[in-house]
Structure formats: structure tokens, C-alpha cells
Amino acid sequence: MTADTIAYLGSPGTYSYQAAVGMFPDAEHVGLRTFGEIMETVEAGERKTAVIPIENSTSGRIPDVHRLMLSTEMAIVQERMQRIEHCLIQAHSGPQPVSELGSITRILSHRQGFLQSSGFIEAHCRDAEQIETVDTASAVKQVAELGDPHVAAIGSSVAAQVFGGVVIERDIADQKNNYTRFLALEKPSLDPDYSDATITTLIFQIDHQPGALIEALAVFRDAGINITTLETYTISEETALPTFYIDIGGGLEDDAVQSALRALEEKARYVKLLGSYVASDVRNANSGFLPVKSVKL
Numbered sequence: 513m514t515a516d517t518i519a520y521l522g523s524p525g526t527y528s529y530q531a532a533v534g535m536f537p538d539a540e541h542v543g544l545r546t547f548g549e550i551m552e553t554v555e556a557g558e559r560k561t562a563v564i565p566i567e568n569s570t571s572g573r574i575p576d577v578h579r580l581m582l583s584t585e586m587a588i589v590q591e592r593m594q595r596i597e598h599c600l601i602q603a604h605s606g607p608q609p610v611s612e613l614g615s616i617t618r619i620l621s622h623r624q625g626f627l628q629s630s631g632f633i634e635a636h637c638r639d640a641e642q643i644e645t646v647d648t649a650s651a652v653k654q655v656a657e658l659g660d661p662h663v664a665a666i667g668s669s670v671a672a673q674v675f676g677g678v679v680i681e682r683d684i685a686d687q688k689n690n691y692t693r694f695l696a697l698e699k700p701s702l703d704p705d706y707s708d709a710t711i712t713t714l715i716f717q718i719d720h721q722p723g724a725l726i727e728a729l730a731v732f733r734d735a736g737i738n739i740t741t742l743e744t745y746t747i748s749e750e751t752a753l754p755t756f757y758i759d760i761g762g763g764l765e766d767d768a769v770q771s772a773l774r775a776l777e778e779k780a781r782y783v784k785l786l787g788s789y790v791a792s793d794v795r796n797a798n799s800g801f802l803p804v805k806s807v808k809l
């Protein structure tokens with residue numbers, strides 16, 4: 513395994529694997545068990561790039577990853593909107609006709625698979641026990657190996673192919689256009705090139721006082737910059753003051769972004785740059801992610 517390797521969650525068949533291959537088709541890819549391990553191996557210089565999901569158009573932010581963003585020293589270098597087409601998958605020995613989905617007593621999936629398909633589960637197998645797995649591919653693998661007609665997995669058709677499962681229902685996510693936004697993170701370059709960057713990601717912290725957030729956000733309005741994501745952290749020892757994750761439309765070399773960031777430094781208690789990179793061209797109403805340019809209807 514070389515230091516140029518891309519670290520992702522799980523094994524071939526996870527959505528993270530599909531995103532990692534989509535972003536870096538010619539690299540070597542290594543699957544790890546947790547997002548923490550993925551970040552650590554890149555921070556330690558053992559692997560070059562971490563590919564991790566940050567938010568989903570159906571279920572919203574991926575909380576574990578947002579928390580990792582607080583402490584990381586790495587820089588975001590790329591984003592990708594990955595289409596997530598969840599399938600209900602069973603073993604070859606026991607696929608159920610869709611009309612008999614009520615006889616499924618156990619469903620295995622990653623937490624996000626359940627969250628993104630909750631409407632389908634409620635409508636067709638509401639009494640089934642839900643068992644969380646480390647990723648969707650391992651859910652499919654376990655179900656294919658078990659061969660029990662009353663057990664199903666929520667995962668990708670790629671995982672069904674890899675592990676020999678049968679897809680009995682396709683595209684079961686609550687929103688038909690279900691996309692997850694993946695980020696690629698690397699150790700910061702000593703000589704970063706932001707010339708093509710069109711989106712910038714920051715974490716900032718402000719005093720807990722009336723009007724402090726409005727004042728901080730006004731720097732973007734004053735510079736004519738769109739905000740495409742704004743997430744609030746829950747408080748903890750690390751984040752005792754109000755702390756926010758924000759994506760703004762514009763690259764670090766844009767004059768408007770530079771003047772907004774200078775103004776933000778004045779208003780905020782703490783500002784951390786997470787990266788400035790090329791915005792995905794799949795930012796639209798179809799994917800559920802705002803484009804960096806203004807939209808007028």
C-alpha cells in the first residue's frame with residue numbers, strides 16, 4: 513500500500529467506495545472501519561487522501577463527520593455529490609415478492625441507510641427490527657451469507673453484485689434524488705493553489721451575545737457572497753461558545769472572499785479555514801445542494 517492511497521469507509525460496495533473511485537479513479541483505495549480511522553491514517557501521513565461523507569440531501573448532516581472537522585488539521589481539496597440509490601436486498605435463497613415485505617422481521621443497514629429510507633420502512637416493514645452495521649456493504653454481505661428469507665439489507669446494487677445478494681426493490685430512499693456530499697481531505701499543501709476554487713469552507717466561533725451571529729454573517733452579505741451551508745454545533749468542552757460550520761460561494765483568491773474573511777476575523781472569536789476548492793457542478797435542485805451562484809426564481 514503506497515502513501516498515495518485513498519482511505520474510505522468499508523469495502524468495495526459501500527457508497528464511500530463509489531465516491532472514492534469516482535473522485536480518484538486511478539489511485540489505490542483502502543477501506544477502513546470508521547471515519548476516525550480514515551482521518552487518523554491521513555493525518556499520520558500513512559495515506560494521502562481521506563474521502564468522507566459530510567451531508568445527505570434526505571437526512572441532513574452526518575454528525576460524526578462534522579465533529580471530526582472541528583479538530584482536523586487537514587484541508588478539503590475536492591467535493592463530489594454521489595447519487596445514493598438505496599436498494600432492499602435479500603439472499604439468493606430467500607427473496608420475497610415485494611407484496612410480502614411485511615414478512616421481513618429484521619433489516620440490516622448503516623444508520624444513514626435507515627434514516628434515508630424511513631418512509632419505505634414505515635410503509636412496508638414497520639415492525640422489522642433494525643440492526644445497525646458499520647457500513648451498508650457489510651449489511652449486504654451478512655444478509656447474503658445468512659440466507660434467511662425474513663432478513664433483508666438496505667444497501668447499493670453494487671454491494672448486491674459484490675456479495676451475491678438479490679435486489680428486490682430499487683431506489684427506496686424517501687427523496688427520489690438522494691445525494692450524499694463527499695469531501696476529499698489531505699494534509700495541507702505548503703504551496704496551495706486556489707486559482708480555480710469556487711467554494712470555501714470555514715468553522716467560526718462567536719461570543720454568545722444577542723446579534724453576534726447576524727454581525728458575523730453580515731460580512732458575507734456586505735461582500736456579495738452566498739452562503740450555501742450553515743450548520744450549528746451543539747456545545748461541548750471543545751465548543752463552549754456558539755460554533756458554526758459554513759460553506760460560502762467563492763474561492764480564497766477572490767477579492768470579495770478575502771475582504772469578507774478579514775472582516776470575519778474582527779467579529780469572530782475564532783476562524784478556521786477548512787479548504788477552498790472547486791464546487792461540484794451537481795449543485796442544483798435535483799441533488800438538493802445549493803449552487804454557489806445566486807438563484808432567482
Ligand SMILES: O=C(O)C(=O)C[C@]1(C(=O)O)C=C[C@@H](O)C=C1
Nearest residue numbers: 526527528565622624647648692
Ligand atoms: O455505508 C456506506 O455505504 C457508506 O459509504 C456510508 C454512508 C454515510 O455514512 O452516510 C455514505 C453515504 C450514504 O449516505 C450512506 C452511508
